[in-house]
Amino acid sequence: DAKTTQPNSMESNEEEPVHLPCNHSTISGTDYIHWYRQLPSQGPEYVIHGLTSNVNNRMASLAIAEDRKSSTLILHRATLRDAAVYYCIPGGLNAGGTSYGKLTFGQGTILTVHP
Amino acid sequence: NAGVMQNPRHLVRRRGQEARLRCSPMKGHSHVYWYRQLPEEGLKFMVYLQKENIIDESGMPKERFSAEFPKEGPSILRIQQVVRGDSAAYFCASSLLITNTDTQYFGPGTRLTVL
Numbered sequence: 001d002a003k004t005t006q007p008n009s010m011e012s013n014e015e016e017p018v019h020l021p022c023n024h025s026t027i028s029g030t031d032y033i034h035w036y037r038q039l040p041s042q043g044p045e046y047v048i049h050g051l052t053s054n055v056n057n058r059m060a061s062l063a064i065a066e067d068r069k070s071s072t073l074i075l076h077r078a079t080l081r082d083a084a085v086y087y088c089i090p091g092g093l094n095a096g097g098t099s100y101g102k103l104t105f106g107q108g109t110i111l112t113v114h115p
Numbered sequence: 116n117a118g119v120m121q122n123p124r125h126l127v128r129r130r131g132q133e134a135r136l137r138c139s140p141m142k143g144h145s146h147v148y149w150y151r152q153l154p155e156e157g158l159k160f161m162v163y164l165q166k167e168n169i170i171d172e173s174g175m176p177k178e179r180f181s182a183e184f185p186k187e188g189p190s191i192l193r194i195q196q197v198v199r200g201d202s203a204a205y206f207c208a209s210s211l212l213i214t215n216t217d218t219q220y221f222g223p224g225t226r227l228t229v230l
Contacts, residue, residue, distance in 0.1 A: 043119075043206045043221030044158065102148065102171060103208075103219060105158040 002027040002090035009110040012078045020073040020109050022088030033064060033071050034091050036103070037084040044087070044105075047073065083113045117142065119209050119222035120189075127228045134194040134201070136225045140209030147190045148219060149182060152204045164190060197229045 005023040012018040024033065035047040048055055048062045050071070055062040061074040075082055085108040120139040128134050140147050149161040151174075163171040164184035175182070179197075184190040194201055204226050208219040 038158075043208075043224050044219075045221065046218045049218075102160050102163055103150075103158075104160065105150075107157055 002031055004088050004090065004106045006086070006088055006106060006109045008107065009112065011112045011114065012075075013114050014080060015077050018075040018078045018082070018111065018113075020075075020086050020088075020111065021070065022072070023070045024088065024090045025069040027068055027090045031090040033062065033068075034089045034103070035060070035062065035073050035086060036089060036105075037082075037086045038108070039081075039084045047086070078111075078113045080113050080115065083111055085110050119207060119220050121205075121207050121222035121225050123225060124223060125226050125228070127230065128197045129230050130198055131196050134197050134227055134229075136192040136194075136205050136207075136227070138190040138192070138207030138209075138222060140190070140207075141211075141220055144209035144211050144220075146210045146212075147184050148208045148210075149190075149192050150206045150208065152206065152224075154203065158206065161192075194227075197227075199229045202227055202229045 002024050003026050032049050032051050034049040036044045037047050038044045048057055048060050050062045050064050052064060054064060063072045087105050087108040089103050119141055122137050126134055138147060145166050147164045150158045151161050152158045160174040162175050162182045164182060166184055167186050179195045181193045192205060204224045206221050206224045208221045210217045210219045
């Protein structure tokens with residue numbers, strides 16, 4: 001599994017943009033970059049994923065560096081409900097060539113949103 | 116479409132008792148994963164199952180823990196002779212496909228407390 005590095009914590013004000021960085025310098029060529037988040041006392045939920053191109057959905061945007069060694073999750077207007085732990089998870093084919101979706105969670109980034 | 120369901124949401128057991136945690140995947144999903152989150156720690160993969168098969172149990176403790184996903188009915192994570200160190204939140208996830216892009220949908224978790 002590719003190793004990831006994320007800031008332990010970040011803070012934002014409500015309705016401001018938030019950029020959550022992730023370094024994944026050992027990512028393999030077939031690994032997608034997945035982002036999940038875990039709100040307090042809840043199970044994780046999917047946010048977004050991408051391979052090489054920047055991606056947008058209704059929740060967030062994902063900017064992927066050209067060398068794929070880092071990515072940034074962008075919340076365009078943070079709300080109080082976005083306060084969560086955000087996990088960056090490279091994932092893809094395992095060494096045997098059989099793909100399966102085991103997620104390896106790191107420590108993540110604790111995002112605090114101030115009113 | 117109902118999400119992933121887990122029950123019970125909270126479970127209290129005394130040391131030495133058995134704990135049974137149930138997970139009903141999303142409709143149409145045949146891939147189930149169990150994860151454990153110890154207090155103040157991150158989420159750790161435990162086991163991946165398909166219907167009637169254990170595909171990867173590399174994260175399961177060697178003793179006292181077992182999992183099944185029968186042809187009919189929910190997936191069960193069983194912990195025999197529980198100890199205080201088993202106190203944790205146990206999350207189940209399901210997915211439709213197994214690819215490096217597929218999304219895992221998580222349940223709300225079962226919080227096990229061992230007295």
